[in-house]
Amino acid sequence: MSKILIVNAGSSSLKFKLFDMPAETVLADGEIERINLPGSIIKIKYGDHQEFKETQDNITYQSSAHLMLTELKNIGIIQHLSDIDAIGNRIVAGDHIFSKTTKIDQSVVEKIESLGEIAPIHNPIEAKYIRIIHTILPQVAQYAIFDSVFFRDIPEINAIYSIPYDLTQKYHIQRYGEHGISHGYLTQQASEILKSDQLKLVTLHLGSGASIAAEINGKCFDTSMGFTPMNGVTMGTRSGNVDPALVPYFMKRLNLSAEGVIKMFNEQSGLLGISGKSSDMRDLESTDDRQAKLALDIFVNRVVKYTAGYIAELNGADAIVFSGGIGEHDEWVRQEVCDRLAYLGVEIDTDLNHQQQPGHLETANSKIQILLIPTNEELAMVRSVQANQ
Incomplete structure (x- = not known):
């Protein structure tokens, strides 16, 4: 049995779910809304229809990651932060570089960050959270799950644009999409x-x-x-x-x-x-x-x-x-x-x-x-x- 935390980070919200695997039991389902805004809200559903909810002002990216982990401990879902065995992070853009779910190290997070040109309101924030969580749980393996992987099978007739073909090849210009994890699941x-x-x-x-x-x-x-x-x-x-x-x-x-x-x-x-x-x-x-x-x-x-x-x-x-x-x-x-x-x-x-x-x-x-x-x-x-x- 292992506990795996799934993180879906956005510019103004942090969504997360803690699973008990391989049973696929959801131990906690949470969200922190209105990050960096007045009236930030923390919500966690757990147990038998139980819910934790609290409002704070101007929760930052750094403090939201700490709150996510601290509140999971405070409400008794985990006894110690070390109970978390792995963390999965949703990443929008993997470009041609990433073709599958990838274990994160320093070079991987740098590449995710560099792909901010393709997903400017996603990848930089997602990379930020990977770094923040690593400072809190340096021994826990983190994984990147890419939306773009599902779209790697798109035939070239639909994948590329009608621009000079040599530029398409040189700069890997193509349709990378988003919500690939969702479309694959559906x-x-x-x-x-x-x-x-x-x-x-x-x-x-x-x-x-x-x-x-x-x-x-x-x-x-x-x-x-x-x-x-x-x-x-x-x-x-x-x-x-x-x-x-x-x-x-x-x-x-x-x-x-x-x-x-x-x-x-x-x-x-x-x-x-x-x-x-x-x-x-x-x-x-x-x-x-x-x-x-x-x-x-x-x-x-x-x-x-x-x-x-x-x-x-x-x-x-x-x-x-x-x-x-x-x-x-x-x-x-x-x-x-x-x-x-x-x-x-x-x-x-x-x-x-x-x-x-x-x-x-x-x-x-x-x-x-x-x-x-x-x-x-x-x-x-x-x-x-x-x-x-």
Whole structure:
């Protein structure tokens, strides 16, 4: 038996789960929200529906890692920090360098850090937490589980851009994607539900960060995110696809650096930028504001474009899979997306959609099956860590 801690670090939150392996029992499920902001919140669910919750102001990256480990000890989940046998870290970008889950040493964390150009709002923070945790638990092995690994199978026709081929090769310019851990898990779960590993799927990981992927027989065929996670559909604060000529245009008009424009596309665009109000679907759906409605319509429009495009690429699909915070909990989005795909024979059962239970959502007449599968990136990650110990 071993205890493995899974860490998913973001710029403003730290999510974590402690597993007892190989039983795959979740001992604790926690999150620290609003890092470096007033009213930071620590939440840990454990035991028989027990919950620890506390609010502090301006919890830093350093203190959040300490709190995560200290509170696991304080509430009795572990007796000593040394009870933790291994730690798995979600890493967005592995580039061409990493092709599998990797044990972390100094050179690995430096490479993760260097890939910040590809995932600027992910890799640097993830590397920071690896370093912080190492100072607290220097004897505990840490592992990196890369989102990009699932997308290494994308055929070249979909992986590369229409730029000079020698530059593609020299600088390893290709579609690296994001949410690969989730899309891989969804593909596996769909295969189990449909009792086949010979499937054509379109998986929709819809959340504040959103991506869509097409899979054939368990391998990724295409994905909406690109060289960076900014590409693809409209997201909470990310623009999704934009004309690259907008970068020099805004540099001149707004007197910004290239990095400043990219930051605007990453942090001030998407649902937030269009609505001018919020990046949260729940906020936008609760108002009649014109810009909020426009943001919602654009989000659905982009999801439909990618989904329909992938069904065409696949020459038909066996199933569409909804997942992620929006995909799992927003029945309006699922209904709208499926209604706009009705011309392809997609027909969602309104009652099943309203019940929001995992499993089949299609009617008996639907030509493509519709699945609701809650993603479980942490479970996929802990299995990978155990397999590589």
